Amino acid sequence: MARVKARMKVGVVISGRGSNLQALIEAARDPDYPAEIVLVVSNVPGAGGLARAEEAGIPTETLDHRGFAGRAPFEDALTRTLERAGVELVCLAGFMRIVTEGFIARWHDRLINIHPSLLPAFPGLDTHARALAAGVKLAGCTVHFVRAEVDHGPIIGQAAVPVLPGDTEETLAARVLAAEHRLFPFCLRLVAEGRVRVAGEVAEIEGLGPPDPPLINPAPR
Numbered sequence: 001m002a003r004v005k006a007r008m009k010v011g012v013v014i015s016g017r018g019s020n021l022q023a024l025i026e027a028a029r030d031p032d033y034p035a036e037i038v039l040v041v042s043n044v045p046g047a048g049g050l051a052r053a054e055e056a057g058i059p060t061e062t063l064d065h066r067g068f069a070g071r072a073p074f075e076d077a078l079t080r081t082l083e084r085a086g087v088e089l090v091c092l093a094g095f096m097r098i099v100t101e102g103f104i105a106r107w108h109d110r111l112i113n114i115h116p117s118l119l120p121a122f123p124g125l126d127t128h129a130r131a132l133a134a135g136v137k138l139a140g141c142t143v144h145f146v147r148a149e150v151d152h153g154p155i156i157g158q159a160a161v162p163v164l165p166g167d168t169e170e171t172l173a174a175r176v177l178a179a180e181h182r183l184f185p186f187c188l189r190l191v192a193e194g195r196v197r198v199a200g201e202v203a204e205i206e207g208l209g210p211p212d213p214p215l216i217n218p219a220p221r
């Protein structure tokens with residue numbers, strides 16, 4: 001049966017290779033997926049993700065932040081670009097600029113980010129090197145609503161992966177990235193279906209099934 005409900009219009013903002021963007025593109029190919037990507041914006045000219053969007057027939061824009069007189073004018077232009085495309089929700093997918101309060105307020109609870117750690121552990125850069133140095137046994141990724149403090153905000157979902165003996169930054173990053181590609185489309189689905197409500201600074205999710213069994217590392221066997 002044809003889908004009757006309008007799909008949520010999503011803009012994806014990137015700076016790089018766009019593998020998370022690709023995961024969102026793949027998910028949104030399903031006409032039953034509740035969100036459609038109407039625009040991809042990069043602040044880096046020639047970013048790999050732009051080609052992925054073009055390949056999928058999604059409109060793209062490049063807004064090179066270096067061409068603006070500061071963060072505020074850049075973010076104003078970004079907001080105007082997203083609004084022109086009718087964007088209702090913004091996904092930051094490897095966007096490597098800090099966003100300021102004005103932009104966050106404009107898109108309050110309509111701006112989500114993926115971060116490659118189990119927040120609130122390891123906000124900021126070099127998450128995998130820091131996880132290895134700390135000796136954590138589980139690493140992972142987080143999708144959250146964006147707040148003014150970097151890599152903070154109501155958590156929509158998290159995926160955990162084991163840290164294995166002999167892991168390097170690269171092997172751990174690859175394992176986390178594979179989890180990101182599952183987590184981000186799922187979290188976007190939850191938001192687009194209207195199943196996520198922010199109460200206080202906690203995101204509450206409606207209608208979830210029973211959780212998976214615990215991931216224990218080292219595995220007790």
Ligand code: GRF
Pocket residue numbers: 016017018019020021049093094095114115116141177180
């Ligand atoms: C991902 O690890 C994401 O969590 C972080 O930046 C990286 C982007 O990778 N915010 P890609 O451009 O999606 O491949």
